[in-house]
Amino acid sequence: MGLWGSWSMMRALLQDKENWKRHIMLDKWTGLDPPGGIKLRAAQGFDAADFFITGYWIWNKILENLATIGYDPTNSFTAAYDWRLSYANLEVRDQYFTRLKMHVEMANSISGKKAVLISHSMGGQVLFYFFHWVAAKSGGNGGDDWVDKYVDSWINISGCMLGALKGLPAVLSGEMKDTAQLNAFAVYGLEKFLSKEERADIFRAMPGISSMLPMGGDAVWGNETWAPDDTPDQEVSYGKFLNFKNQNTSTGYRNLTVQESLGYLYNTTEDWYQNQVQTSYSHGIAHTKAEVDANEEDPAKWINPLETRLPLAPNLKIYCFYGIGKPTERSYYYRHSDNPLSKLNITIDTGLTQANIDHGVILGEGDGTVNLLSIGYMCNRGWKYHRYNPAGVKIKTFEMPHEPDRFSPRGGPNTGDHVDILGRQSLNDLILRVAAGRGEEIEENVVSNIGTYAERVKVFEEDEYLAEKRREEQEKEKGKEEGVRNKLERKAEEVLEKLEKVARDEL
Incomplete structure (x- = not known):
C-alpha cells in the first residue's frame, strides 16, 4: 500500500488517521523505523518516478524524452530515497549511498563511459552529500578522485542548495x-x-x-x-x-x-x-580553506555548500537549471x-x-517553492570561490522564466514552477543535450537579479587566498619584466658585438 503520494494514502488517512500517523512518522529519538515492526520504504524504479498520482506526472516527460536517444532501464536507473530520513540514516537503514555508488560503478563498467547524474530539488542536497560520502574513508572510501573517475556531469534542477525557507x-x-x-x-x-x-x-x-x-x-x-x-x-x-x-x-x-x-x-x-x-x-559558513578542509571529516556538514567544497574533480561539469519569476x-x-x-x-x-x-x-523571488538565493547563489557565485571549488569544476547556469500557459493546469511548456518545470520543453532539450554528450553547446542564460543579490551576500573570498593570488600575479609580472630585461640585454650584447666587428673591419 502507498502511504504517501497515492490515492491509497488518502484512503488510509481518512479511515484511520492515528494508524496512518504511526506508520508515516519515524521514531523520534532514533530517526529510524518506528517500533512495532512498522516498515515503510520508498518505491523504486521508473514506474515509481513517473507519476505522483494518476494523471500528475513528475519524471515521466524526462524519461520519455531520454528514451528517444536510447536510454532505458538497462542503461539508466532511478535512485529513489526515503525523504523522511536524515541523510546519514539513509545509509544506516537503507544503505542508500552504497547502492548508488555501486550503480554508478556498474554503469561505468558496462558502458565504459562516465555517468550523468540528474537531481531535482532536495535531490540536489542528497547528491551533494553523496559526493562527500563517496570520497570519505568513513563513508564509501572511494577517495578524492572517485567523482572525477566515474561522473561526467551533474544536472542540478531546482536544487535547494541553501535550503527552503518554507x-x-x-x-x-x-x-x-x-x-x-x-x-x-x-x-x-x-x-x-x-x-x-x-x-x-x-x-x-x-x-x-x-x-x-535555511543555511x-x-x-x-x-x-x-x-x-x-x-x-x-x-x-x-x-x-x-x-x-x-x-x-x-x-x-x-x-x-x-x-x-x-x-x-x-x-x-x-x-x-x-x-x-x-x-x-x-x-x-553555518566556513570562511577559510582550513575550515572547509576540516569539515570534510564531519558528516553533519556535508549538506551545506557554505561549509564544505565541491568534489576534487576538475573534469566534472555542473549544470544548474532552474525557474525564476514565480512569487x-x-x-x-x-x-x-x-x-x-x-x-x-x-x-x-x-x-x-x-x-x-x-x-x-x-x-x-524564486520558483514558487524555493527562493532565488537558495537555487541560484552557489551556482552563480559561491562555487566561484576557491575554498568551495578548489578543483575548478566547471559550472553553467540556465535560468528559465515562469511564463505559464493560462489554460494549462500545470503551466504548459514554458512554466518555471519548481515541480512543473520537469515538463518544460526547453529543460528537456537541455537535459537531452547533456545526456547526449553535447553539454558544451549550452550557453549560460542568467536573466534574474541573482548576480546583484549574490554580490551583496556577506560571504567573501578568503583574504589569504587573495593575497596568494596577488603574490602570484606579482611574480608573474616580475617574470615578465625580467624576461623583457633579459631580452633587451641580449639585444644590447648583439649590437655591441656588431659594433666591435665593424670597428675591427675598419682597422
Missing part, C-alpha cells in the same frame, strides 16, 4: 503558504482533521524535512534592517524573517532574522527534535496562538493582508 514554519507551527492562503471553510476542515500542532509534530518526526532549514544565517538571508534581495521600492526588509505586527519584547515576541528564528525553533521544540537536527545538519515565500508575519489547548506558542497571522503581505506571508 521548511522553517513547517516544523515551527505546521504551516506554510499553502495552508495560510486557504479559505476559512478549508481551514476549518483542515484544523478539525489534522491540526497545526499535529502537522508540526509529523514534520518534526521526519528529519529529512529539516535538511531544508548561511544572516550573512545570506539578511539582518533586521537589510537583506541581499531587498528591492528599492520595498517598505520592509526581507531580513526580518519572522515578524510580529504587535511586538512585545517582554514576552519574547520580537521580529527575528533567519538565524534568530532557528534559535527560537530550537528553544521551543522538544529535545528529541533538537537532537535529530543538530546532530544531522549544520547551517515565493520569503518571510512571515506571526501572532500569539489563541488556542489554549495547543502546545504551539505562535501561528502565522493569516488575517493580515496588505501591500506585499498575503495572509501573513511575504513573497519574494
